[in-house]
Amino acid sequence: xxxxxxxxxxxxxxxFAENQMRAWRDLHEMGKGVEIVALCDRDPQRLAYFRDxxxxxxxxxxxxxLFAAFAGELDxxxxxxxxxxxxxxxxxxxxxxxxxxxxxxFAGSLENASRLIAQxxxxxxxxxxxxxxxxxxxxxxxxxxxxxxxxxRPFFGRISYRSGFDVYAAQPYLARAERFILEDLGIxxxxxxxxxxxxxxxxxxxxxxxxxxxxxxDVATLMLQHDDGITSVVxxxxxxxxxxxxxxxxxxxxxxxxxxxxxxxxxxxxxxxxGGHCVVQTVRPEPxxxxxxxxxxxxxxxxxxxxxxxxxxxxxxxxxxxxEDNYNTLALVEAAYEAAxxxxxxxxxxxx
Ligand code: NAD
Ligand code: 89V
Numbered sequence: 001x002x003x004x005x006x007x008x009x010x011x012x013x014x015x016f017a018e019n020q021m022r023a024w025r026d027l028h029e030m031g032k033g034v035e036i037v038a039l040c041d042r043d044p045q046r047l048a049y050f051r052d053x054x055x056x057x058x059x060x061x062x063x064x065x066l067f068a069a070f071a072g073e074l075d076x077x078x079x080x081x082x083x084x085x086x087x088x089x090x091x092x093x094x095x096x097x098x099x100x101x102x103x104x105x106f107a108g109s110l111e112n113a114s115r116l117i118a119q120x121x122x123x124x125x126x127x128x129x130x131x132x133x134x135x136x137x138x139x140x141x142x143x144x145x146x147x148x149x150x151x152x153r154p155f156f157g158r159i160s161y162r163s164g165f166d167v168y169a170a171q172p173y174l175a176r177a178e179r180f181i182l183e184d185l186g187i188x189x190x191x192x193x194x195x196x197x198x199x200x201x202x203x204x205x206x207x208x209x210x211x212x213x214x215x216x217x218d219v220a221t222l223m224l225q226h227d228d229g230i231t232s233v234v235x236x237x238x239x240x241x242x243x244x245x246x247x248x249x250x251x252x253x254x255x256x257x258x259x260x261x262x263x264x265x266x267x268x269x270x271x272x273x274x275g276g277h278c279v280v281q282t283v284r285p286e287p288x289x290x291x292x293x294x295x296x297x298x299x300x301x302x303x304x305x306x307x308x309x310x311x312x313x314x315x316x317x318x319x320x321x322x323x324e325d326n327y328n329t330l331a332l333v334e335a336a337y338e339a340a341x342x343x344x345x346x347x348x349x350x351x352x
Contacts, residue, residue, distance in 0.1 A: 003033045006313060009074055009098075011063050011089055012081030013041035013050035015170050016103070020080055020130070021054050022290045023303040027310060034310050036078070040066045063089055067096045074098045076313070080130070082173060083108050090116045094123035101309060103130045105187055105330060106323065110349055113330050117323040117351075127323035128309055132301040133188035133250065134195040134320070135308070137285035138267045142252050143195050145261060150271060152258030157197055157232035159189050162240040165247035165294065168214065180216025182207065182336050186236050189250055190222075190332040191321070193234055196254065197226040200332055202347050205339040210239035222336055247294050267297075327351040 008024070010017060024036050038058040041047040051059040060066040067074075076099040079089050083105050093100050100120060106129045107113035120127040133139060146154060168175040174184055182205075194200070203224045207217035222234040244265070252263035262270040267284040285300035292299075305321075312319045321329075328350055335348035 003314070006034045006075045006310065007037050007073060008034065008076040008078055009038040009040065009066055009070065010036050010050075010078045010080060011040040011066070012079060012085075012103075013039060013043075013046040014080065014082075017050070017078075017080035018053075019295075019299050019302045020078055020306070021050065022288065022299075023306045024078075025054065026288060026290075026303055027307060032307070032310055038066050038070055038074070063092055067092065067098075071096070076101065078130075079103060086116065087112055090127065091119045094120045094125050094127075097123060097125060099126045099128070099313065101128045101130050102323075104326070105183055105333070106326060107330065110327070110331055110334055113323070113327050117327065120323060126313075126318065128312075128319045129321045129323060129326035130305060131188065131191050131321040131326055131329065132298065132305040133192055135301040135304040136250070136297045137300060137304070138263055138269065138283040138297065139192055139195075139250060139252070140304070141269055141281070141283040142254070142261055142263045143192075145269065145271060146196055146254055146256070150259065151254065151256030151261055151273075153228075154197060154230050154254050154256045156253075156255040157193070157230060158235070158253040159192050159196075159232065160235050160251045160253075161185060161189050161249075162235065162237040162242070163245050163247040164239065164241045165245055167238060175214045177216045179337065180214060181218050181236050181238055182220050182333050182340075183216075185238070186220050186222075186234070186336065187329060187333050189234050189236055190224075190336075191326070191329040192250060192252070193224060193226075193232050194329055194332070195320070196252075197224075197228065197230045197232055199227045199328060199350060200224045200335075200348055201227050202345045203332065203335055203339055204343075204345040205336040206343075207336075207340040210237075217340075220336065220340070222339075224332075245294075248298050324351045 077093045079102040205222040207220045218238045254261040260272040269281045271279045331349040335346040339346040
């Protein structure tokens with residue numbers, strides 16, 4: 001039997017949303033039964049660009065107008081705008097009874113995050129956060145190898161993201177943000193830390209700014225103590241000069257009681273056992289036809305995330321990075337800023 005087509009609207013036709021639209025189109029062409037039927041961007045030029053590029057005629061500069069025009073006809077909305085707009089767009093979508101995917105960081109404060117989760121829950125719509133780093137193929141393979149028990153109980157981890165890639169060219173708002181690397185990138189790396197090692201009991205953090213042309217911090221180094229007694233180090237930098245820049249790869253080390261994992265640059269996963277043997281796996285992402293260097297791992301992860309969201313929607317199961325779960329990632333970012341300001345270790349808040 002043919003499955004019903006799940007109908008969505010995209011709000012925010014900016015830089016990153018192009019990946020999301022291409023991934024929805026891939027899923028549509030793969031016969032997965034999903035379609036973006038309406039677009040919204042308050043910038044008429046971006047809206048026209050997406051309308052023409054993706055052939056979606058229903059295009060609106062106001063989200064209210066879109067929801068009014070499609071009353072009862074939408075299953076979900078994909079909110080791909082930057083964070084300040086989420087506080088109004090998420091409740092608006094919830095009031096219209098559609099399931100919601102919202103880009104990270106889904107709220108600018110934990111108070112706002114709680115409010116959005118509560119509003120979605122009261123409206124009986126799901127709130128899924130578009131957090132894709134844990135869906136990068138190499139990262140996912142590392143998570144799954146750890147979860148399989150192959151190296152036994154982990155006791156130490158390191159997730160390292162160090163690059164000098166010019167992220168400000170495509171995302172100029174990043175250069176103006178008072179809070180930069182922890183809020184934009186650290187959030188992804190901290191989410192990987194949670195996916196690998198679970199919730200965090202306390203953390204410490206130091207930050208600095210190397211690039212004088214930006215407003216926020218571009219280097220952050222954190223130590224996390226997880227509930228299960230695992231210690232992890234998360235380090236991020238957009239000020240690291242390397243001839244062979246790994247952007248946008250996260251490199252991972254995990255030491256377990258029965259072996260160790262090393263996710264090396266260029267998608268090499270080493271699995272070391274207690275006998276001194278090492279199995280080397282290539283964990284390179286399958287590049288979507290539209291992907292382009294150096295964004296391939298992220299672009300492939302957008303497809304993987306959206307495919308999982310769609311499957312979850314059909315199975316009526318919550319996704320891993322639902323609002324309640326992602327609240328705890330957001331709480332690590334908040335705790336990191338507090339730790340960096342006070343030079344004290346901080347107990348992060350947690351969704352109860
Ligand atoms: P962008 O500024 O290029 O795009 C945002 C778009 O949203 C703009 O076109 C803007 O006009 C539109 N917009 C803003 N408020 C609106 C509103 N109320 N109604 C309708 N349209 C509105 O930003 P971007 O770089 O595409 O980033 C968007 C989000 O995606 C950010 O939250 C960012 O952190 C996130 N992002 C995620 C990843 C990832 O998943 N790995 C990568 C890059 C960016
Ligand atoms: O994934 C992101 O959120 C991007 C980047 C990789 C540039 O940090 O903003």
